[in-house]
Amino acid sequence: MKIVLVSIDDLELLNSLRGGNKAALDSIYTRYFNSLFQYGMRMLQDEDAVHDCMQDLFVNLWVKRNKLPDINNLRNYLISSLRNGINNFRLSEKKHESVQLNGEDHFDLKFTVESELIKKEEHNEKAVKLSVAMNKLTARQKEIIYLRYFEEMDYSEIAGVMDMTIKGTYKLSARALESLRLIMGVDKALVLAMLLSLKN
Template structure:
């Protein structure tokens, strides 16, 4: 994901104590954070609470925060940690890990907001069915890589994987999708990109 100069300007202002900059960052990223958070926590109110807790923590610590060239990555990564802490406090997971039984939900439907063109409906339906057969971690890496456009280094840090492990998980997820759909890898990538746009 390319850095957005406007986002970086707001972040720099936030570090200087500009509350309006915090409001702008929230306005720009709250929807994306909610879409990601609900896939991890499956509870709208709890996700909203975690997002609000995250922004309160950012404001409380703004003088000690570092600069970042990718605000979206920073926020998603921080929200993931906030949700893990929340779930640990609720006793729903152990060892700081998101478990498969309680993990990343990515239920695609033909009515998904990502599917805008009528002629894509049949392909989208097939992809939706295939995506729903992946493991929670495979769904999460596909989401982070192709929908949020994070780099493998960023995903590795977020998911607590080595860079090599991140590539392997991504490759396995793509291969599983490719086998289910019986398409070439390039066609699969094109389908994923078309869902985002």
């Protein structure tokens, strides 16, 4: 299993944050803003709500700086915290509508022809086909594809963010890839090649 330790820079920032250095909080915000915002937008598709949830995350990070747990990967900790915050936000919104959430309808990643995938593939026909296929996946399948191929997390990191076992993430990823293969009617190797091309 791959073990990812917090970088020296992140460790220094965390130690400074715990010591009450607001500049460290600003640095963490600047460093991880794009990653957090992109992830949040794929959950909510509402810029104001995402900014509010991110603000709450960093306010809590500051207020609870002396009680922070041991953090092995700062980016993953922040994404996981944002995910929890957004889920709480959506729960509060649903309560106003008297609607109960279930495990599948509270997360919705939108893949469109305007996504980074399509931009990188220059509107390639295969990329459009992949985008359409992704929109047919379940919410959790979309999420694991996003974390694995857009955020480039390994399975142990994904397990932490999605609150699953590592074995469960392997199974979910395999089902998502198989679903993409069946929807697109292509070989699994081609699906993987297209997804892996996002890293380049």
